[in-house]
Amino acid sequence: MTWLGSLPAWAIFPLFAVAALLLTVALDGILRRHLLPIEARNRAGPTAATTLQALATIYAVLVAFVIVDEYNQFRSAQSYVSNQAAQLSVVTENSRNLPNAEGAPIRAAAIAYANEVVRVGLPEIERHAQPSIVTDRAFERVFAVVNAIEPTAESDKAAYSQILVALGNIAENRTNIVNSAHASIPSPLIVILAVLVIATLAVATLMDTRHRRAHLFILAMLAIALSMTLALVAALDYPYRGFIRIDGSPITSFVHDRAEQ
Numbered sequence: 001m002t003w004l005g006s007l008p009a010w011a012i013f014p015l016f017a018v019a020a021l022l023l024t025v026a027l028d029g030i031l032r033r034h035l036l037p038i039e040a041r042n043r044a045g046p047t048a049a050t051t052l053q054a055l056a057t058i059y060a061v062l063v064a065f066v067i068v069d070e071y072n073q074f075r076s077a078q079s080y081v082s083n084q085a086a087q088l089s090v091v092t093e094n095s096r097n098l099p100n101a102e103g104a105p106i107r108a109a110a111i112a113y114a115n116e117v118v119r120v121g122l123p124e125i126e127r128h129a130q131p132s133i134v135t136d137r138a139f140e141r142v143f144a145v146v147n148a149i150e151p152t153a154e155s156d157k158a159a160y161s162q163i164l165v166a167l168g169n170i171a172e173n174r175t176n177i178v179n180s181a182h183a184s185i186p187s188p189l190i191v192i193l194a195v196l197v198i199a200t201l202a203v204a205t206l207m208d209t210r211h212r213r214a215h216l217f218i219l220a221m222l223a224i225a226l227s228m229t230l231a232l233v234a235a236l237d238y239p240y241r242g243f244i245r246i247d248g249s250p251i252t253s254f255v256h257d258r259a260e261q
Contacts, residue, residue, distance in 0.1 A: 009243035012231045020227035023198065024219050028205045045208025052203045059196040063229050066185055066193065070236035077180035077239045077246050081122075084173045085250035088114050090166035091142075092258055097159035102149045106163065107258070109145045113138040114255045122248045126240040129181035131174065139174070143167060183237045193233065197226045 007015065091110045095103035113135065121135035146167065151160045204222055209215040235242045 006238065006241040007235075007243075009235075012235060012242065013228060016227035016231040016234075017224050020197070020201070020223035020230075021220060024201050024205070024223040027198075027202050028216075028219065045206065048203050048206035048208075052200065052207065055196060055200045055203060059193070059200060059226070062196065063193060063233065066189065066233055067229070067236065070184055070233065073180060073184040074236055074239045074244070074246075077177065080173045080176045080180060081246055081248060082250045084117070084170060084177070085114070085254040087166040087169045087173065088251070088254050091163050091170075094159040094162045094166070098149070098151065098156055102151075105145045106142070106149075109138075109142040111255060111258050113142050114251055114258075118248060118252050118255055122240070122246075122251075125178060125181045126245075129178070129240070131178050135174075139170070181238070181240050185233070185237050190233070193230060197230060200226065 088110050092107045095106040095110075097103070098106070116132070116135045116138040120132045124130060124132040124135075146160075146163055149160060151157045201219070201223055204219055207215065207218070209218065235244045239246050
C-alpha cells in the first residue's frame with residue numbers, strides 16, 4: 001500500500017478505476033456466462049438486489065469509519081508540523097529577552113535546525129518515514145547552546161524557562177511527526193475493504209436488469225464509485241506522500257521570516 005498511497009491524483013484514481021473495471025468484466029464473464037445459466041440468474045435477481053444493498057451498506061459504514069479516522073490522523077499530523085513552527089517561534093522570541101551574547105546563538109541554532117527540517121527532515125520522513133540524522137544533530141546543537149547558558153536575572157530566568165518548555169514540546173512533536181508518517185489503518189482492515197468490494201461487484205453481476213447495456217453501465221458506475229473510495233483510503237493512509245499530504249509551509253515560513261530579521 002505504501003507505493004499506492006504515494007501516487008499522484010492523476011495516477012491513483014485511474015489506476016484503481018481500471019483495476020475495478022477489469023475485475024468487474026472478469027466477474028461478469030465468469031459468473032454470468034459460465035457458472036450460472038440464464039434461468040438461474042433470473043431467479044437469483046431479486047435476492048441479488050437485496051444482498052447487494054446489504055453489502056453496499058456494510059461497505060459504506062466501514063469505509064466511512066476508515067476515512068474519518070484517517071482524516072483525523074491527517075489533521076493531527078498537520079497540527080504537529082504547525083506546532084513545531086509555533087514552538088520554534090517561542091524559542092526565538094524568548095531568546096530576544098536574553099543578553100544578545102546568549103540569545104543570538106540560540107536564534108541561530110533554532111533557525112539552522114528549522115532549515116534542516118525543511119531541507120532534509122520532512123523529505124526524509126516522506127521517503128522513509130524515519131527521522132533524519134542531520135536534523136537530529138541540528139536539534140542537539142540547539143539543546144547544547146541552551147544548556148550552556150546560566151541566567152542570573154529574574155527576567156532572564158523566565159525567558160530561559162519558556163525556551164526549555166518550548167524545546168521539550170518540539171522534542172515531543174518530532175516523535176509525533178515520525179509516528180504519524182506510518183500507516184494508520186491496519187492491513188487486515190484494508191483487506192476486508194477489498195474483499196467487500198469484490199463481493200459487492202460479484203453480487204451486482206447477478207442482478208437481472210433485462211438490458212445488457214444498462215447492466216454493464218450500472219456495473220461500471222458501481223466499480224468506479226467503489227474504486228474511488230479505496231483510492232482515497234490509500235492516499236490518506238500516508239499523510240506525507242501522494243497528492244493529499246502534509247503542508248510544511250509553517251516551518252518554511254518560520255525559516256524565511258526569521259532569516260530576514
